[in-house]
Amino acid sequence: DAKTTQPPSMDCAEGRAANLPCNHSTISGNEYVYWYRQIHSQGPQYIIHGLKNNETNEMASLIITEDRKSSTLILPHATLRDTAVYYCIVRVGGYQKVTFGTGTKLQVIP
Amino acid sequence: EAQVTQNPRYLITVTGKKLTVTCSQNMNHEYMSWYRQDPGLGLRQIYYSMNVEVTDKGDVPEGYKVSRKEKRNFPLILESPSPNQTSLYFCASRYRGPYEQFFGPGTRLTVL
Numbered sequence: 773d774a775k776t777t778q779p780p781s782m783d784c785a786e787g788r789a790a791n792l793p794c795n796h797s798t799i800s801g802n803e804y805v806y807w808y809r810q811i812h813s814q815g816p817q818y819i820i821h822g823l824k825n826n827e828t829n830e831m832a833s834l835i836i837t838e839d840r841k842s843s844t845l846i847l848p849h850a851t852l853r854d855t856a857v858y859y860c861i862v863r864v865g866g867y868q869k870v871t872f873g874t875g876t877k878l879q880v881i882p
Numbered sequence: 883e884a885q886v887t888q889n890p891r892y893l894i895t896v897t898g899k900k901l902t903v904t905c906s907q908n909m910n911h912e913y914m915s916w917y918r919q920d921p922g923l924g925l926r927q928i929y930y931s932m933n934v935e936v937t938d939k940g941d942v943p944e945g946y947k948v949s950r951k952e953k954r955n956f957p958l959i960l961e962s963p964s965p966n967q968t969s970l971y972f973c974a975s976r977y978r979g980p981y982e983q984f985f986g987p988g989t990r991l992t993v994l
Contacts (some may be wrong), residue, residue, distance in 0.1 A: 804980050815886075815972055815985030816925070823980070859925070865980030868913050868932055869940060872925035 776860045781877040784854075790847040792876050794860030797841040802864050805836060807845045809856040810875070816859065819845065850880045884909050886986035888973050894992045895963060903958045903989050905973030912978045914956040915940070916948065918969040919988075925972065931956055932978070963993040 777795040784790040796805065806821040820827055820834045822843075827834045833846040847854055859875040886907045895901055907914065915930040917940075927940030931950040945967055947959040956975075960967060970990050974983040 806982065808983075813919075813970055813988060813990075815974075815987050816983075817985070818982035821980070821982060866978060868915065868930040868938070870915075870927060871941065872917070872927075874922065874924040 775871070776862060776873055778858075778860055778873065778876045780874065781879070783879045783881055784847075784850045786852060786880050786882050787849055790845075790850040790854065790878060790880070792845040792847075792858050792860075792878065793842065794845070795842045796860070796862050799840050799862050800864075801840075803862045804865055805834065805840075805843050806861050806863065807832070807834065808859045808861070808872075809854075810859070811853075811856040816872075819858075850878075852880050852882065854878065855880045884984070886973055886975055886984050888971075888986040888989050890989060891987065892990050894994065896994050897964055898962050901960050901963060901991075903960075903971060903973075903991070905956045905958065905975075905986060906954050907956075907973075907975040907984070908954065909975065909977075909984065910953065911975035911984070912953070913983075914950065914973065914975045915983070916946070916956070916958045917972045917974065918942065918967075919972065920969050928958070928971075963991075965993045967991065968993050 807819040808816040810816045822834045836843045857875040916928040917925045929948040931937045973986040976983045
């Protein structure tokens with residue numbers, strides 16, 4: 773699996789959009805980008821994933837650059853409950869081995 | 883309710899005393915995994931399974947065993963626990979293919 777690079781921490785004002793970047797410059801053509809978040813020490817929660825196209829669901833949007841070497845997770849209106857560690861991972865769809873990394877600690881500020 | 887369950891949630895034990903952490907999922911998922919999480923190191927994969935009787939090592943398999951005799955269960959076995967296995971453990975499962983993982987609530991293990 774390709775390695776990912778994320779900033780260790782970010783702040784965001786409540787109500788504003790939170791844009792979390794992820795670099796995956798060695799991603800291969802059949803690897804998907806997945807985002808998860810972990811609140812305190814709870815089990816990680818799936819947010820969104822994509823292969824090439826931008827994706828949106830009720831939680832967030834995922835923007836993948838055309839060369840697929842980086843992506844951005846967008847939380848459109850951050851709330852205090854979005855304070856968490858956000859993990860970006862890449863893996864082949866059917867593949868099981870996965871590396872999570874240390875993620876980005878997002879602090880939403882009132 | 884679709885879920886991954888782990889037992890126990892908290893465990894304090896002593897060095898060398900064999901223990902098993904159970905993991906069960908009710909979603910008929912083919913794939914299951916075990917992770918450990920330590921401060922500053924993120925989530926690291928211990929073992930994974932792609933179906934019944936099919937398991938393989940993740941990044942940190944030393945000191946652990948797993949088995950997958952039934953599709954819904956994937957227990958993690960520590961034959962002779964040591965203090966460096968003190969950690970927060972998560973089980974996860976998913977369907978085969980480009981699908982998301984569902985994580986259990988975690989098991990906090992302390993080995994004295």
